[in-house]
Amino acid sequence: MNRSACLIFNPVAGNGDPEQDLAQICSILEPQIDLDIYFTTAEIDADQLAHEAVGRGVDAIIASGGDGTLSAAAAAVVGSNIPFGIISRGTANAFATALGIPDTIAGACQVILQGNTRVVDAANCNGHPMVLLAGIGFEAETVERADREAKNRLGVLAYILAGLQQLRSFETFEVEIETEDRTIKSTAAAVTVANAAPATSVFAQGPAGIIVDDGLLDLTIVAPANKAAAIAATFHLFQTASTGNAADRDDIGYLRAKQFKITTNPPQKIVVDGEILGATPVEIHCIPGGLNIFVPLTEEVEPVEKLNRLPNVVIEDKRSKLL
Numbered sequence: 001m002n003r004s005a006c007l008i009f010n011p012v013a014g015n016g017d018p019e020q021d022l023a024q025i026c027s028i029l030e031p032q033i034d035l036d037i038y039f040t041t042a043e044i045d046a047d048q049l050a051h052e053a054v055g056r057g058v059d060a061i062i063a064s065g066g067d068g069t070l071s072a073a074a075a076a077v078v079g080s081n082i083p084f085g086i087i088s089r090g091t092a093n094a095f096a097t098a099l100g101i102p103d104t105i106a107g108a109c110q111v112i113l114q115g116n117t118r119v120v121d122a123a124n125c126n127g128h129p130m131v132l133l134a135g136i137g138f139e140a141e142t143v144e145r146a147d148r149e150a151k152n153r154l155g156v157l158a159y160i161l162a163g164l165q166q167l168r169s170f171e172t173f174e175v176e177i178e179t180e181d182r183t184i185k186s187t188a189a190a191v192t193v194a195n196a197a198p199a200t201s202v203f204a205q206g207p208a209g210i211i212v213d214d215g216l217l218d219l220t221i222v223a224p225a226n227k228a229a230a231i232a233a234t235f236h237l238f239q240t241a242s243t244g245n246a247a248d249r250d251d252i253g254y255l256r257a258k259q260f261k262i263t264t265n266p267p268q269k270i271v272v273d274g275e276i277l278g279a280t281p282v283e284i285h286c287i288p289g290g291l292n293i294f295v296p297l298t299e300e301v302e303p304v305e306k307l308n309r310l311p312n313v314v315i316e317d318k319r320s321k322l323l
């Protein structure tokens with residue numbers, strides 16, 4: 001018997017041809033999965049459609065669109081234990097990259113067909129579900145600058161140009177960060193709290209690796225003294241993220257905690273999973289194991305060991321004694 005799933009499809013996401021995209025998805029999935037297809041509209045978003053699907057008790061929910069659609073649908077699925085699949089068709093595709101899911105339609109569909117799922121954390125930001133990250137300050141301003149029209153014209157370059165423009169009006173703010181056991185006060189240009197983040201979300205890349213199922217959130221604070229330092233700090237984060245190292249500059253700090261309460265002076269805009277969501281103060285807490293996501297099958301990595309050339313080495317296999 002075929003599996004079944006609710007497919008939530010944003011027909012205006014990205015720059016592709018939505019009819020072709022949908023036809024491709026159906027041609028790959030429908031031989032094995034009965035799809036019940038719902039389209040987002042300007043009035044009915046992925047969040048509402050996913051909520052309704054959860055209410056109907058569907059077997060699986062698949063969302064296809066840009067990061068906005070995927071995050072909104074994921075948010076509605078948090079805590080339901082319903083397997084969730086994503087097919088990225090957006091500009092940045094941060095959601096797929098952060099979770100190691102292919103960002104091509106064919107690749108993403110294969111992952112769903114394989115049926116392998118992984119339980120990952122989610123988070124809650126001022127009452128709204130969050131899967132990837134919340135950006136305060138610089139990143140929020142950049143996202144706001146990269147509007148729909150610019151994204152249609154320029155794709156991911158729209159974010160880069162918006163970032164460069166934003167750097168011209170570089171500003172810092174006072175920030176107070178409260179965790180379950182500490183309060184930290186500093187000045188900052190950007191504060192990012194990540195549950196999961198692709199390497200391209202540079203302002204989330206203070207720590208060496210963001211673990212998506214550790215029950216903790218990673219906060220990065222970027223506090224450059226001036227524009228030149230801001231550029232250098234951004235470049236440093238870009239480099240360290242690409243090489244998998246933790247940031248090592250005095251004006252970049254990071255810490256892990258289960259929850260953060262962040263207050264700024266003056267108030268700063270917040271972007272959550274790519275969408276502007278009000279302004280500070282903000283409270284964010286981790287929801288351990290909140291999502292059950294279709295992810296690629298990965299080969300088990302054998303623990304590495306190297307013993308055989310040690311001088312006078314003797315290795316005794318205890319299991320053979322028991323036989």
Ligand SMILES: Nc1ncnc2c1ncn2[C@@H]1O[C@H](COP(=O)(O)OP(=O)(O)OP(=O)(O)O)[C@@H](O)[C@H]1O
Pocket residue numbers: 010011012013014015040041042045065066067068069070089090091092093151274
């Ligand atoms: N049928 C529709 N007509 C107009 N707007 C829509 C429709 N369906 C969804 N939207 C809007 O699309 C936005 C979400 O777009 P989404 O993030 O999926 O794509 P994107 O902007 O192309 O991708 P990215 O976030 O990667 O830049 C939401 O603001 C939603 O209201």
